[in-house]
Amino acid sequence: MNIEIVILGSGTAVPTVDRGAAGYLLIVDNEKVMFDCGPGSTRKLAQAGFELIDLDRVCISHFHPDHVCDLTAILFGSRIPNYSRTKPLELVGPVGLKQHYEKLLNIFGNWLISKDYELIITELHPSNTFAIVEYQHYKLMAQMVDHSYPAFGYRVETPTGIITYSGDTDYCEGIISLCENADIAVLECSTPDERKIHGHLTPSLAGQIAQKAKVKHLVLSHFYPECQMVDLTSQCRKFYNGQITLAKDLMRFPLRVF
Numbered sequence: 001m002n003i004e005i006v007i008l009g010s011g012t013a014v015p016t017v018d019r020g021a022a023g024y025l026l027i028v029d030n031e032k033v034m035f036d037c038g039p040g041s042t043r044k045l046a047q048a049g050f051e052l053i054d055l056d057r058v059c060i061s062h063f064h065p066d067h068v069c070d071l072t073a074i075l076f077g078s079r080i081p082n083y084s085r086t087k088p089l090e091l092v093g094p095v096g097l098k099q100h101y102e103k104l105l106n107i108f109g110n111w112l113i114s115k116d117y118e119l120i121i122t123e124l125h126p127s128n129t130f131a132i133v134e135y136q137h138y139k140l141m142a143q144m145v146d147h148s149y150p151a152f153g154y155r156v157e158t159p160t161g162i163i164t165y166s167g168d169t170d171y172c173e174g175i176i177s178l179c180e181n182a183d184i185a186v187l188e189c190s191t192p193d194e195r196k197i198h199g200h201l202t203p204s205l206a207g208q209i210a211q212k213a214k215v216k217h218l219v220l221s222h223f224y225p226e227c228q229m230v231d232l233t234s235q236c237r238k239f240y241n242g243q244i245t246l247a248k249d250l251m252r253f254p255l256r257v258f
């Protein structure tokens with residue numbers, strides 16, 4: 001089974017030359033799943049060699065603009081003549097996703113709607129236990145994390161291995177359980193240790209989560225500009241002895257089981 005993660009946006013609400021807002025593409029054989037779609041992430045999708053019509057589903061972690069703004073671009077782009085989609089598109093996210101979509105329709109109306117494909121909206125309900133959706137090649141699990149409400153992290157279990165994506169979160173039990181024995185965990189790392197902000201992780205906290213959950217390969221991402229010029233790997237290494245990678249836009253990680 002071919003499994004790969006493509007970093008579409010390793011940045012945040014504050015874009016830099018090198019880093020766009022949150023977006024991650026997971027490839028599981030022929031399926032393409034986008035996790036979050038911050039502003040500019042659809043452009044990065046094209047730069048990575050993919051088209052909007054390649055997407056099978058888009059999983060939203062939470063409704064902050066740096067994670068969801070390009071939903072409008074995906075829906076509008078999917079109905080442009082000559083490029084229009086015919087296969088279904090599923091949107092997955094926390095409760096509130098349908099309302100979010102309705103509000104987009106209030107603004108853009110029919111420009112976001114197409115008769116040529118089926119749009120499926122799957123709302124997952126926050127609870128103390130995992131919300132689980134079973135697909136043909138993998139199991140998608142979502143768990144509440146400590147950020148805005150509601151905010152999810154995601155875990156994808158495949159026969160080949162386990163991938164976790166934190167969305168935005170502070171240190172919490174939810175993200176530790178999502179990361180348990182993950183082969184690759186993409187964790188947010190908004191600021192260096194000395195600039196910790198509420199609702200977000202630092203390299204040390206991400207390292208503690210990864211160590212506790214026995215993550216094999218930790219990919220730090222979602223960097224605010226103040227992460228520049230700081231040795232994030234050393235801060236993380238104090239607590240975690242597995243493989244550490246600092247994400248860059250358009251990096252690709254094939255899943256290798258250790």
Ligand SMILES: [Zn+2]
Nearest residue numbers: 012064066168
């Ligand atoms: Zn964010």
Ligand SMILES: [Zn+2]
Nearest residue numbers: 062064147168
């Ligand atoms: Zn956020």
